[in-house]
Amino acid sequence: MFSTKTLLQILINTLIGVVLIFIWLQFIDGSKLLDTLKKVDLKYTLVFFILYASSSVVRALRLKVILDEFKIPWKNLIFLNFLSQLLSFFIPIRAGEISKSVYLNTQYSLPLGKTIIWILIDRFFDFWFALAAIGILINFTSSKLPSNFTQILVIILGIFTLVSILVITQVNFFKKLLRLLSSLFFLKILKNKFLSFSFNILDGFAVLRKNPWQILSLLGLTAFAFLLDGLIWLFLFLAFGLNITLIQAYLGNLLSALTFLIPSAPGYIGSAEASALAIFSGILGLNSNIVAASTVLGHILTTLALLILGIGAIYFLKFDLGLVWKKMLKRG
Template identity: 25%
Template sequence: MKRKNIISLILGLLLGIVLLLLWLRFVDITELTSRMKEVRLTPVILSLVCYMLAYFIRSFRWYLLIPKEVNVGVLRTWLISLSGNFINYLIPIRAGELAKAWLLKRQRGLPVMQGLSGIFVDKSFDTIGILVVLLLLPFLKVRFSGGMLGLLGILVIVFAVSFLVLILAIRNSGKVSRILQALFSWLPKRVKTKTDGYIEAFVQGMATFRHQPGKLLAAMGLTALGLVFDGLYFWLIFIAFGITYPFAMVLFGYTLINLSYALPQPPAQLGSNEWMMIIIFSAGFGLTKPDASAVMAFAHIFTAAVIVLTGIISLSINGGQLLSKIFKGETLDE
């Protein structure tokens, strides 16, 4: 792994530890442990099903964006997605996206840049969650803390930019590529060359919807369905603790937490998830801190176990040497 990435990981890990220690100062560990023992198994099992379905739906969305001649298959696409998700969880520098493109090249011969084109477009659909959050706002009683307002402001800008790029790419992909590349003209030549390639791949991927509006609608529909299953997963965790909470509020809050992952995160979202839960559900929705802390602590441990287990299984099928290549700093973009 490159030195700057190692430094970034170490700093992120230290930040996560600090955030976690600060969070623990606000939590009664004895009460938290006691609440964990009261968790009901049936809702947890159902939440696991919803969690896996949400990821399968997103991987199917990506599958629709992969050229048909690649013939990768739905199951294989899902396994590659799980591997990428695991790598992103461990190494929050979006290395998982490049890893997915590398696996497509290794297994099906698809050039890495062409694979990244579909991956970039696929990830851009996750910004639809911002639209869902905005549509839910009029129906929810939310106290907007400074942190939540700041997060909403950033997400609205991200959504507006993504939507604008999509529309312009469909109309004139060449012009959009030139404009975006000009914005990064200040980068060193070597970095700019690679960045220009990524921009070109992303914009060309967006431009494919010009002649395939049905695929665009399908991707949007799958995104919405994935968000619903995300919300059901987290809502069932509330149920497991015996906490009755409106589904719409859980969907709103959990979507915001997921969207916050677009911002820099410590490895495994260490500490950041716990604080996002406090900011959104306690400061914003009035959920008691003990309830919010218990739900997030359990959900964090639970999802970490699922991500690690499915990641190890999928990597063993896809090729376990991928992780070692990343840590050794070997290139994946060739």
């Protein structure tokens, strides 16, 4: 089904997950973890499914705003998000992003190269907002982050924002710059491929040439989606009797969102546990055993939610996943 390169990448990610699980186990008490899990208040877990599905629905609306000129039904994007999350969870090598791109290409005849850029732009809103919100919220709660952490975030955020604005508003300038850079390639075929790839990225950013209200709506939807994600953590901790503030839950989730850059094993085994412990216990100072128990519970509930929503999405969309595998084989 997958190329040797892709299988090797999955194997390496799995080994990383095993190592992270081993490290995670060194920081928790296994017997206390089991005792804590037995004390879970299941009524709070019911809220998990509502919040989890709602977060995906909100992000689907954000994608609809991004792609508003193509008139894609919102319900289709909702189920596409569910499917993408399922694939990303079990095949964490960008299978989710590829599935969205292939679906938009095959079902709506949109250019494959541009759909990939649009999906990455959609993800970029999460990354950009997470950086901005962390820089603000870190000043309203105690943490063990370095004193210059906010300044570093401001610099990174400023660079990303400036480059993004210039790419959107100064397309001709960047194309001239890219043509100049292409002269460094001696072979014409490499020069043409470089220009084709670079111009495709620039043209993809045209989807963000929107009025200020639309941009604000994209940011507002992102903030709301992260709020729903933060509430998930709030209720997971409440399930074990630990009351945390909404700011702690929101900030912890924002920090967790940045870990998508780290290679993950199938099912996020290891990476989910290690990152949650590092963030909620190591940075925010919460009880490590309750953090571990909440993470394990959240992992189980996430798996159940994705199986239900993701499999349902496959039937609703009537989408041939074989097209995704073919794209991944080509990518490998």
